[in-house]
């Protein structure tokens with residue numbers, strides 16, 4: 001099994017699940033994984049209804065990550 | 081309980097003020113804030129009146145929770161007939177004015193008539209005075225408020241800048257320099273009354289039935305609900321975080337809605353803004369403190385909020401954060417709504433690009449753009465035309481198909497071709513294109529619902545409009561994701577009677593229908609519930625919404641379904657049966 005490396009940024013209150021604000025590198029012992037599996041690894045609960053962008057594009061929980069992506073995880077927002 | 085039970089009515093023509101009892105039946109049926117303000121205006125304004133005449137009234141309305149420690153309830157509703165649209169208009173303004181008014185003994189102030197010369201209305205210690213404001217007339221909102229703060233210790237203020245004085249239909253009302261009742265020309269209504277400022281100083285308080293239980297319950301709620309992960313983005317980032325969300329979903333208005341992604345979005349996004357953030361600011365009793373006080377070498381401002389970053393940034397092709405901050409500060413000082421000012425500048429830029437008319441403004445040209453707020457506010461030079469707003473500019477020079485407005489109110493910062501529900505929300509909002517009546521993008525482009533389908537959108541928008549109407553009448557800030565059950569529990573504790581979530585839903589629906597009746601009486605109907613041709617005919621050129629439009633036939637379908645769900649007739653008129661059902 002290989003190592004999956006991903007550049008992560010966790011926005012807003014999700015920052016507490018990572019290494020604070022800003023981009024950091026996340027490593028997982030896997031060849032590939034879904035967005036949903038990544039969030040579970042980080043510890044962000046599925047009930048949090050996170051919005052995930054992969055390389056600047058919104059992706060669903062079943063989107064497969066190959067490594068090398070830039071991922072941003074946002075909390076849901078209310079009121080504009 | 082919770083209400084003071086008194087309303088202050090001030091007639092600026094006669095100089096008389098009188099206190100009258102709050103209409104308790106209406107308070108039960110419309111709560112306060114938006115709903116109760118609209119009810120008073122519906123009953124008291126004659127149809128067809130000129131919004132800038134002495135016959136219009138300006139209502140400052142608190143809510144039942146104003147002045148309590150319930151989080152995120154510090155806003156004030158300000159309402160009148162809109163000079164920009166001719167519709168009903170209610171805005172909300174944060175800061176500390178609302179609680180001060182309640183502590184001064186009033187649930188609301190109704191301002192009528194027109195003063196002979198500029199005045200400041202001051203309310204304190206049971207006394208109401210009209211002070212001469214000739215010396216402040218012609219000054220910016222910032223200079224005026226700072227001078228008043230010096231002169232009137234302990235007061236809180238609502239003020240207008242030059243835009244309000246010049247009756248510009250995008251003039252706003254300001255408080256604490258950077259909080260605004262922004263939309264629909266509410267500041268022009270104040271200016272038309274020769275009212276430069278309202279000053280209020282409290283001294284009293286608010287009574288709730290069982291203070292100990294109330295305090296304990298609210299403190300628990302603040303810890304476990306308000307300050308939970310569901311809301312803390314408001315504190316950590318605030319609305320600038322939305323720049324990246326709209327960019328990512330192809331809904332960020334760019335160059336007058338010609339595109340929906342902006343190549344320089346990172347320069348005006350939340351991460352860039354955090355680098356110049358000097359402090360956080362909050363309204364009364366709000367732990368969410370959404371305000372970002374930003375300072376650069378060139379300017380300081382509380383903001384910019386998302387709407388300003390989108391409409392005065394990307395939509396004008398400006399990727400220079402300092403310039404957007406400066407534009408924001410100029411608008412705040414002149415007393416201009418940044419949403420409408422940004423749209424108007426962008427429209428003028430596209431007019432030049434298309435060779436329709438050249439105001440000397442170009443996408444991305446900072447120097448020309450920074451001159452716009454002061455010129456609009458004083459109606460000087462190109463500002464004489466730009467002050468008309470996008471709809472009237474298009475009528476005068478052309479470009480109607482890309483004049484981004486509904487009923488005369490310029491578009492907020494969400495591209496409807498990338499989130500179809502937003503199209504219906506803009507078309508059916510009670511004050512013209514508005515994102516605060518319903519914000520379906522949160523569950524479409526930002527959520528799990530397909531943004532490019534008609535399915536489910538009519539029901540979604542209707543539910544959101546009704547829920548928000550009740551929420552803005554109880555006066556909970558829209559940034560607090562507080563559900564109906566929780567709202568009902570809080571209101572029950574404050575009012576000393578049982579309020580249910582179902583009752584709140586009904587109240588919301590009643591308010592939305594009353595607003596519709598107001599507009600119907602003014603001649604609005606299905607012909608006005610539409611969108612600019614660009615949204616129906618022009619495909620977005622790139623980004624995640626590439627190739628998308630909102631086909632006219634799909635929009636017509638959603639609108640018809642919406643009318644049916646509302647129980648309105650096929651022309652969008654409130655029916656007799658609905659009037660009876662809601663007790664209107």
Ligand code: SF4
Pocket residue numbers: 152153154155174175314361362363366367368369370371557558559560
């Ligand atoms: S979230 Fe912001 S606007 Fe809303 S009440 Fe709190 S400080 Fe005011």
